[in-house]
Amino acid sequence: MKNHTIDALNWRYATKVYDPAKKLSTDQENLILESLRLSASSFGLQPWKFIVVRDVAKREELKKAAWNQNQVTDASLFVVLATPKNIDATLVSTFIDSVAEIQSVDRTKLAGYEGMINGSITAKGEAGAREWAARQAYIAMGTALLAAAENAIDATPMEGFDPAQFDAILGLGTIGFESRAALAFGFRSDTDTHAHDAKVRFSKEKVFLEI
């Protein structure tokens, strides 16, 4: 089967070394950011904020809180995926406001839908809802990783950092958010030998269960 999506998934890898001289064009950067913004989420609630870190000094600080991984400073674009600490009725209300506005629906007609979402979130409990928000951010991660690969942009999904330090450096605590993961985007360096590693994936027999 010849398919551009599969080709892209085989082409991509968690880039270890970026060429710091190669920058994303404005179009390429907008494409990545739009893929995050348009990503799916449960109820379409979008319980997230994407922190685009352009400040060089901040990137240096983040790098120290991320085991000195070079991608933090050498990638062209560095985005931290953050989620709200409080997944509550205010967040849902903001979303319902957007639905009413964008779909030109009378706000009062959405009360049932709003109540259903609030009920679902309450049922998860505070810690459960917070973790649920983190999972949603990972949908955005998967989306952006494929979006990048489809457009020949290299990327690195990153969990290896101290979230508390990231939050402090980016001032996320003061806006009620917490960092969950990060994504670096740019172009691989010729020196990144990992680009040539065979991709390790379990066989179909191991990973699929047909019922």
Next chain:
Amino acid sequence: MKNHTIDALNWRYATKVYDPAKKLSTDQENLILESLRLSASSFGLQPWKFIVVRDVAKREELKKAAWNQNQVTDASLFVVLATPKNIDATLVSTFIDSVAEIQSVDRTKLAGYEGMINGSITAKGEAGAREWAARQAYIAMGTALLAAAENAIDATPMEGFDPAQFDAILGLGTIGFESRAALAFGFRSDTDTHAHDAKVRFSKEKVFLEI
């Protein structure tokens, strides 16, 4: 900016009504399943199993455990994303075996890498590691949703079901897995008016924080 990935993300929506007469071709089905199998995960560990439910009677049972949502039975392809209950050294060892085999590396040379992964997982604690596995499954979800849209296949990400019932119906407990989310794939019915809803996404100003 005109871009096929952005077009695909704008085209897709959480399909509510499938045309049960329209089936994915073998190539389309393989494409979806390959996108799940090739998806990124932390360390490349792939802490997941994808349950492809073909049995019609099982689909009917799952539907009852999913608020009777028609997508469970009407979609051409229905996949449950499951993760292991125990994220332990055995799982890591299986992965390292794969690395050694696929990359033709002496297994003993990977001991340091294996220890690093085990250390990272142990640091998360048992509950933390289990939740971390769930997040990884959501990367696969985001990947498959975009892969489907890029190839004009409709999809529905689904969380609205009773995981314990799903586990029982699919016999996941006996193999040490638990259901986390589900994905339906197929083709939208002409009667699905939601296909025409304007997509609700927060504005760039709301969703991005530039630092």
